[in-house]
Structures are given as structure tokens and as C-alpha cells.
Amino acid sequence: xLRWIDAGFSxxxxxxxxxxxxxxxxxxxxxxxxxxxxxPHRAGSPWSIRVARLADDKVAEVYRAPQGAxxxxxxxxxxxxxxxxxxxxxxxxxxxxxxxxxxxxAAGGAARLLTPGRFEIEFASAGRGGADIVYAGNAGxxxxxxxxxxxxxxxxxxxxxxxxGIVTQPAVFGD
Numbered sequence: 001x002l003r004w005i006d007a008g009f010s011x012x013x014x015x016x017x018x019x020x021x022x023x024x025x026x027x028x029x030x031x032x033x034x035x036x037x038x039x040p041h042r043a044g045s046p047w048s049i050r051v052a053r054l055a056d057d058k059v060a061e062v063y064r065a066p067q068g069a070x071x072x073x074x075x076x077x078x079x080x081x082x083x084x085x086x087x088x089x090x091x092x093x094x095x096x097x098x099x100x101x102x103x104x105x106a107a108g109g110a111a112r113l114l115t116p117g118r119f120e121i122e123f124a125s126a127g128r129g130g131a132d133i134v135y136a137g138n139a140g141x142x143x144x145x146x147x148x149x150x151x152x153x154x155x156x157x158x159x160x161x162x163x164x165g166i167v168t169q170p171a172v173f174g175d
Contacts, residue, residue, distance in 0.1 A: 003057070005059065010030055088105050100115045
């Protein structure tokens with residue numbers, strides 16, 4: 001049977017099942033009358049992350065972007081913008097003027113910046129269950145991209161590459 005989850009006039013995208021299959025997280029971008037899908041722009045209210053419990057169709061807004069900086073959603077170059085990591089969600093945002101990764105509990109709460117600094121994240125890929133996320137960014141080297149491993153559970157960062165080339169678009173295998 002077809003079920004509408006949290007139907008509305010906003011633009012919902014990036015549906016992601018929780019690891020146990022009981023919840024569905026998604027991004028909600030405010031709709032605009034002139035949306036063409038080519039460039040981000042302000043539409044009044046900021047974007048948000050919502051989580052639906054499928055057992056009872058309860059939906060909660062677990063994150064709302066702040067007004068001002070970060071209020072318009074800017075996507076990574078990755079296929080996935082929203083990643084489960086245990087019972088938290090990892091997502092990109094520009095709250096400090098730079099495109100970084102943040103995490104928020106799936107039950108809601110304060111978002112935590114995971115990748116601080118004056119650099120941009122370009123591409124990210126999550127391993128099985130989101131225990132590790134590998135991303136390409138220009139931290140410490142504005143002219144190049146290097147790969148970094150992030151453990152969202154404790155915020156631990158490890159640089160994986162440091163070459164004269166540009167390294168991007170990591171893929172994390174199941175093991």
C-alpha cells in the first residue's frame with residue numbers, strides 16, 4: 001500500500017533508511033514559486049532534517065538550519081547528502097560560511113560541527129553503518145583536495161592522503 005509520510009508543499013529529498021529499517025530521515029527544503037533547481041536561493045524559512053518513525057507515522061524535525069548563514073542548503077558533490085552513523089545523522093551545512101559536516105542525534109538536539117576550519121568539504125562517502133566517513137577537502141592546502149577519515153561517534157579525524165596531486169571522490173568499501 002502507498003503511504004504518504006509527512007506530506008507537504010516543500011521539496012523533500014535524500015530519503016535515508018535507518019540502519020535498523022524502522023525510521024526514514026530526509027531533507028526538507030522550503031518550496032518557492034520560481035524554483036528551477038539550478039542554484040540555491042533563499043525562500044523564507046531555512047531547510048531542515050526530518051525523521052519519520054514508520055511504526056506509528058510520527059515525524060519529528062530533528063534539525064533546522066539557522067537563519068542567515070547556512071539557511072540555504074548547499075549540497076556536496078557526493079551522491080548522498082544525509083548519512084546515518086549509529087543513532088545520529090551526518091549532513092553538510094554552511095553554518096560558519098564553509099561547507100562542513102555536522103551531526104545531530106536522530107531524536108533531535110543540538111547539531112555538532114565535525115570538521116572545523118577554513119576549508120570546504122567537496123565529496124563524502126560513508127562506510128557500513130556510517131562508523132567512518134571518508135571525505136575530500138582542502139584542509140591545510142587550499143590548492144588541492146586530500147582525503148580524510150572522520151569517525152562521527154567521537155569526531156576523530158585522520159588525514160589519509162598528502163600528495164602534490166588532487167585526490168577526490170572517495171569510495172568506501174563494505175569492509
